[in-house]
Amino acid sequence: MPQINTLIFDFGDVFINLDKQGAMDNALQLFGLIEFEDDMLKTNIAYEIGAISTLEFLAFYQKKFPNLNQDEIVYAWNYIIRDFPEHRLKFIQNLKASGQYQLILLSNTNALHIQYIKNNVPFYEEFKRCFDVFYLSHEIRLRKPNADIYKFVLNENHLNPEECLFIDDTKDNTDMAERLGLHTWNIDETLEDVADVFKVKSDLF
Structure with missing residues (x-):
C-alpha cells in the first residue's frame, strides 16, 4: 500500500x-x-x-x-463558532516541525467567519503558517463535497490520492473524497480528536 x-x-x-x-x-x-x-x-x-x-x-x-x-x-x-483548543495548535505545530508530511487545510468557509476567527483566536496566523497550503472555499470559489474541489487540490499539489489522508467531520465530504481514491477519516467531533489521528488511523501509518 x-x-x-x-x-x-x-x-x-x-x-x-x-x-x-x-x-x-x-x-x-x-x-x-x-x-x-x-x-x-x-x-x-x-x-x-x-x-x-x-x-x-x-x-x-x-x-x-x-x-x-x-x-x-x-x-x-x-454564533456557530466556539473555542479553538490549544492542544490542537500544538498538535499541528509538532506535525509541521516533524517535516514528515505535506499539510493542507481545506475548509468550506466565508469572509465573515474568517474575520471573526482572526479577531477572536489570537494564534490564528500561527496556526495558518503550519500548513503548506491553506484553501478556503470563498477564496478558491469551490466547495465540498463537489468533486471539483478535491480534483483542484490534487492537481495543484501534484498529489497521488492513495498517498493522502483527508479528515473531515461531514460524511458527504469524506464520501466524495473516498470515491476519488483518497483515504479518509470521517471524524466524530463529539467523541474523537484530530490530535489522535495516528492512533485512530494507525493502519495507514
Missing part, C-alpha cells in the same frame, strides 16, 4: 469547535422561521464560494428581515 505523505484537514469541528445545532436554533428563532428557506440556503452557498460579497450577503438578509440590523445578522451568523 502506498505510504501516506499528505494530510488534508477540514477546519470546523476538526480544529475549531462549532455549535451547528445551536447556531441553527438561534438563527431560526431570530428570523421567526421553522426552517431556512431556499433563497437563504442559496445565498449562504453563494457567499461560501465567494460568488457574492459580504456587503451583498448582509444586504440580502437585511432586505428579507428589515426588522433586524446588521449587527444582529452578523452575530447570528458567527
Whole structure:
C-alpha cells in the first residue's frame, strides 16, 4: 500500500469547535422561521464560494428581515463558532516541525467567519503558517463535497490520492473524497480528536 505523505484537514469541528445545532436554533428563532428557506440556503452557498460579497450577503438578509440590523445578522451568523483548543495548535505545530508530511487545510468557509476567527483566536496566523497550503472555499470559489474541489487540490499539489489522508467531520465530504481514491477519516467531533489521528488511523501509518 502506498505510504501516506499528505494530510488534508477540514477546519470546523476538526480544529475549531462549532455549535451547528445551536447556531441553527438561534438563527431560526431570530428570523421567526421553522426552517431556512431556499433563497437563504442559496445565498449562504453563494457567499461560501465567494460568488457574492459580504456587503451583498448582509444586504440580502437585511432586505428579507428589515426588522433586524446588521449587527444582529452578523452575530447570528458567527454564533456557530466556539473555542479553538490549544492542544490542537500544538498538535499541528509538532506535525509541521516533524517535516514528515505535506499539510493542507481545506475548509468550506466565508469572509465573515474568517474575520471573526482572526479577531477572536489570537494564534490564528500561527496556526495558518503550519500548513503548506491553506484553501478556503470563498477564496478558491469551490466547495465540498463537489468533486471539483478535491480534483483542484490534487492537481495543484501534484498529489497521488492513495498517498493522502483527508479528515473531515461531514460524511458527504469524506464520501466524495473516498470515491476519488483518497483515504479518509470521517471524524466524530463529539467523541474523537484530530490530535489522535495516528492512533485512530494507525493502519495507514
